[in-house]
Amino acid sequence: MLPPLITPYFPQYAEDTVENSASKLLDGSISAIFGGLFPFLHPGEEWPKCKECGNRLVPYLQINVTTSNTPEDFRRRVPSLEPEGTTILQVLLCTTETNNGTCFEGWANCITEEESWLVRRIHFAADGHDLADAAAYESVRTELEESEEITVIPERVIIGWTAGRPETEHDEGYLYEPEDEQYYEEHEPAEGLKLLGYPIRGKYYNNTSVSDNCQAGDAGSHDEWQCLIQLGTREEDNPIYTTGNIYVNQCALHPDSFEAVSSGTW
Template sequence: MVNQGLPKNEQWPKCPHCQNPLQFFLQLNLNTLPEALKNEFGSGILQMFYCTNEEIPCDCDYPGCQVFSDIHLIRIIQPKAEVQDVKIPENQGIFPPKLIVDWQYLEDYPNYEEAEEFGVELDFNLDELFIDNFPIEGDKLAGLPLWV
């Protein structure tokens, strides 16, 4: 995973609470997504940074899982924008880089509790199927969250 870079004159994003550099989690070229997701999220390079500070647990103390939490930065930059070479902060070794090599389409469904919230009535046999199998675990794009 190679960081596209930061826009010119931008410093590495920091957590507003602990002031540590945010962990670089993801970079995804939206222009190369599978056909089923073309233009679903716009175009450009999607980047995600998140606070992983364990000494001051920002993820616990602040609503890290909330959409508008300030302990993460999710943005789209354009690949033709002028970027600068940046030194990646030292805390960035937490997650080793991985490369997405293939996409596999899978049908995903909500868990049985969320299905009921959506107004879906399940019979007993299907309830057991949903309890054990959905939503699908693992890394995925555009699927349903598997709540812990």
């Protein structure tokens, strides 16, 4: 039996500069912010740091999972934490330059041991009174902007997402028969930043979960991973250099259990 088809979603970037993008993400008039230097934090919360090197993480992607501007398929996978207000899914990475590319890449490729990212759902009230004041972190932003070893990703606003053609599993992860060639060509996974769908695979495959399995819950170790976000496979889609393709897997049973996967061909 062939793998089930899954529809991917690709970003629709705003053509012009969007003023007050953080407020617009909070009220749901846009879907997501790619990059930038505004991690959504609660008052008094420390700017997240890398557990491997201790440097500050930088925002990679922050998605409002409450607004209808984010695909319903994705919101089912990452539901809001509360019925009122706004839930944001955050992906923050350590972009400190190392001999392994970036600190995050070293961890995703299982070269280093400590987590070099933060992926979480965080919730805010509708009026935003529990959102930390940007001014409280101005010194951190200046520190990051002036750093010569940390890459700051330029902000781009994602107003919505466009559904792509349904995808099947990449042929590096599934053995297709010769008669399936046309089917595969019609549903081959696409490159670039995308939600859902199937990721691009390569000859090697590294993942950061313990024993390759999710350990959450009371059911014991289980392997129920699904691709949630492909972080980007080309330099124009992914400002931090990667040796292959890095994506975020989510456990199908536990929406807050994630692993980073790096796959490619040397």
